[in-house]
Amino acid sequence: MGPSPAEIVRTLVAGRLPGLVHLAHRPGPYHVRHATDADGRVLLLVPVVSDLAAELHPGTAEDVAVVLDVLDLPPAAGAPSLGRAWVSGWAAPLTGAAARDAAAEFAAVDPTGDLLDVGTRFRMHRFEVVEARLEGAGTVRRIDPTGYAAATPDPLHPVEAALLADLADHHEPEVTAYLRRRLDLTGGRPRVVRLDRYGLVVAYGGPGDRRRARLPFPHPVADPAELSRLLHPMLCPRAAAARPDVRPAG
Structure with a gap:
């Protein structure tokens, strides 16, 4: 969704x-x-x-x-x-x-x-x-x-660019590993290219490949603080194994 x-x-x-x-x-x-x-x-x-x-x-x-x-x-x-x-x-x-x-x-x-x-x-x-x-x-x-x-406007839109930059600059290995598990990918470098209250949009594949997938959240996010809590399993592999909060679209 x-x-x-x-x-x-x-x-x-x-x-x-x-x-x-x-x-x-x-x-x-x-x-x-x-x-x-x-x-x-x-x-x-x-x-x-x-x-x-x-x-x-x-x-x-x-x-x-x-x-x-x-x-x-x-x-x-x-x-x-x-x-x-x-x-x-x-x-x-x-x-x-x-x-x-x-x-x-x-x-x-x-x-x-x-x-x-x-x-x-x-x-x-x-x-x-x-x-x-x-x-x-x-x-x-x-x-x-x-x-x-x-x-209502998306509450994450005002900070979307900053959130994406933070994921790419400070958490890339964890995010890449998480996305590969969730999308069952073996190659390429999946990247989160957009996010909103409903989930993440991920680009994957090689150069020039425009394939994208949406990973929905279990419920719409109310604000950046709730997003932070929801993304914690992505950035902490042990938490991700215990409680997969972000699920790929079927």
Whole structure:
């Protein structure tokens, strides 16, 4: 089992990756700092003096149709991409208490000091996602907005690159031995190239070989601390023999 398309979109647009905003019938796209709140609504942190700010304030009371475009950045060489997320809605500026509350939710993802200047140098905009799509492997999948709102971002995504680097730099012999046992491999050098709350993605085979396998966890991981406990058998062979916590997909 792996993340659902809705979970992938929520993870990509959470605010950890660079985003572009496209506006209907206007030039662009525009680079934007963004995050999502607990309900999946998109928050845009926009400098008051900028082309994007001017386009988001067309001089009427109408909200502006926007599309947020976020492309996954694989965390390691040879890692597969999660794809590209597109979410759209009608952006409205926030003021007063609504802007302060949105800034607090934004800070939970990206605690930038510019949030202290919301209302002066920066303005917060928000939109509810009315359409979501996930592009990858030559296909585009439409995601039900209700399913998108109900999904949650992967808690390991913000630290995925650091976790993979730690496994490769400090635990390579143990990880390689563990993966060979679990995948019944005799040659090659299996590598963990992605991880998420549901398990590990492993690349194996010789140079140019793109074969991959998923090793699922016994249950979804809630946070990095739980992942650490779950991976202990991989890094400690005696514990692995006694309690194999990570099992290969059948």
